[in-house]
Amino acid sequence: MSLAGPADEGCAMSETLRLLIALLDLGPGLKDLLGDKWPAYSDELLELAGRAGRGDDPVELRRTLDALVQRLLAEAPAAELVERAVRPPAPTFGPEIIIRRGRVPPTGPTQIVRPSTDDVTGIVKIPVFYGTDRARGDDTPANYYTGRRAGPAFGIAEVSVPTRGRNVGELTGPSWWRLEFSQDPEKHVILMAVEMLGRDVFTASLADSLAAADQRDVLIFVHGYNVSFEDAARRAAQISVDLKFAGRTLLYSWASAADPKQYTVDEDTIEWSREHFEAFFRLALTEIGAREVHVIAHSMGNRALINTLERVRSWQLPPGAATLCQVIFAAPDIGRDRFVQLAEKFKGCARRCTLYASSSDVALMASRLVHGYPRAGEAGPALLVVDGVDTIDASLVDTSLVGLRHSYFGSKRSILNDMFGLIVQQLTPDQRFDLQATGDALRKYWNYRA
Template sequence: MSDTLRLLLALLGLGPQLEKLLGDKWPAYRDDLLELAGRAGEGNDPGELRRALDALVQRLLAEAPAAEIVRRAVQATQPAPVKEIVIRRGRPPPPVVSEIVRPSADEATGIVTIPVFYGTDRARGGDTPASYFRGERGTLAFGIAEVSVPTRGRDLGELTGPSWWRFELTADPARHVILRSVGPLGRDVFVTSLTDSLAAADARDVLVFVHGYNVTFEDAARRAGQLSVDLKFAGRTLLYSWASAADTKKYTVDESTIEWSRDHFEAFLQLALAEIGAREVHVIAHSMGNRAVINTLERVSSWQLPTGAAKLGQVIFAAPDIDRDRFVQLAAKFKDSAARFTLYASSRDVALLASKFIHGYPRAGEAGAALLVVDGVDTIDASLVDTSLVGLHHSYFGDKRSILNDMFNLIAQQLAPDQRFDLQASGNAPQKYWSYRA
């Protein structure tokens, strides 16, 4: 974890104390901290982020009541002295159970095009793929988004796009994950198209991705396509894109919208289970998107699905931004409704700590002292995975090789945690959970 992130997390943790010490001045500092947390979660330029944080710290140090605890936080987050590293020789570890193999369907161009079957309640926007849906609420609509994903020159899990510092002014299909087109379909045509496509797939399974807070339709579709390729998913990939405002300053707007969106997601999930001839439906929900999924799962037992409907297979809660205690209440109701539930948590997720900062209570995706272990859900502490990047990027679930490998073993191989080499058991029943090997 970087020193910048460590200090930002420390200041977020001091929120209640700073509020008491600063009084009427606190709201302005609170808003600045939350904006920095949002920028960190987006993976913004580390140098620019550090300069902005340093400026905020200098202002806090000038506030006499708060200066001492801020100074202690700065000192506590300084890098530790470098220790001598002793290399011990021994037997190499056994191989990973199932390493992900990159798609090789198009060796000539090194580009795979994924049809992402979407449902969205966003309002219509412009005519280009990037602007086709806006961040305002609309009505439930369906269609197919084409996403091209390069299979060469891109690290597994990387959601590549043009970078100004590389002087890349336009997207290059050979290097970047690109939303190439958005094709709207009426509901009946959508169901028929998806049914026919699934019948021709290597597996009659579907993967439903639900994005989190501060995400555009374009980036949600790109992430869905990237996950499909890197997980080497043999069925068809679906996206449910709720009307996130895609603005770090509109967290509370997104909170209201995800609650409004739940009935639309429920209708979309029922369609996937009952109308397209699927065998199993797997779900990956990220961040705030978990609220729609978890609140929908509460009602699954009351659904009247037709004979022969698909079953819920692997349901993955990635960094869930939902009240920890609320998750416990709902898990007791949905724990038997799918083949397996898996929760990925991290103590280094700045977006979740910012959410806790706002709400005053732990989030279900936190690790550390707040790590959630509940009956019927496999909890995986991902805090140790690639710690130089995990905390700076709230989407660590989708862009870290070991977590993608774990999801591959979970979805494609149907392996329990004790069968997945990268994981080791921690704690004792009933508080047993899993963590990545150091």
């Protein structure tokens, strides 16, 4: 067997995801045709979607998907429908798109915790101030927290992020096709250390660190389904570095099982976690001396955020509380109709609310397959436009936040490029270069320029 290079891996993943999206889109039709046999096939498709979202080995992913397709082709009622999905699309030609583009001892709580940069290696070390309701694991950073539920906990995770040889949005780790079997800080985003702190010490440490920051602003990241604590911390730090965020980075890591087969378990957990997230959110607004608070919630993590925003306008915040500035719903995995209900209640709670939608997001298509109704993060005919929220059809870019790993969008751009203009530069959609207005006065939204 020959080892695939980066281009080969990207090509293989692109075709695999095209096929997976096609099968997910056939879900309602296959359900009618296969009857009692459909639930087993549906479960396999959902598991594959979860594995694709995590960027699993593309060769193994394709092998499993091919086996599933062969079994579907053997089902007489569904064979013709599946065969059409398997058939590759006819080639299209258009204009070329030009694109812009070891463990470290934890810092003691009596010291001011701040990011640091090694000018020689280009490695940035980001302190991620976290809240979580995960159960403790062992003392290694990768297993410090599990996918089981527990009471609220707080602390600081130190993450190293390389700034050279890594594309915006890319969460680099060891790759089998490069024969990389260990983490290298000069190449990979690494969770270096985790230190759990009591709530009071955590709040004081964060307040001191924020007072010493270039800007007294905080960025809260809430991850989605099928994400471990390790990957959540790595993602939060990578986003902070890619956005060149000058304040402090916070993470709320709810107890996702980090298992693509546990979608319904994660659904139940995110609902259970809502009050814990709400308390963490209020802490950021009122107890650390922040000037502005920005929030990015991805996928299923939007459920905790949106259900909290529903009550924000009724909160009696103390004098000097932070301003809730940019609220970003990235590919929200919440029912479209439910989002519409809640949007009226949280309207005006932040300076600006932005929704990134996609017609090519595997996780959202899998969620629609489970629920039978469109998700708020879907584009296409189900694209959601509501008053008080800027909707951006990001189908041409990567709403998974994963950058090159999901290169099937036909572009190496990431919504993080646009978030830079939104959060750091405080630009409105009409001021951001990559966006163009679409629709009419009653249904105006934005999409990416080709």
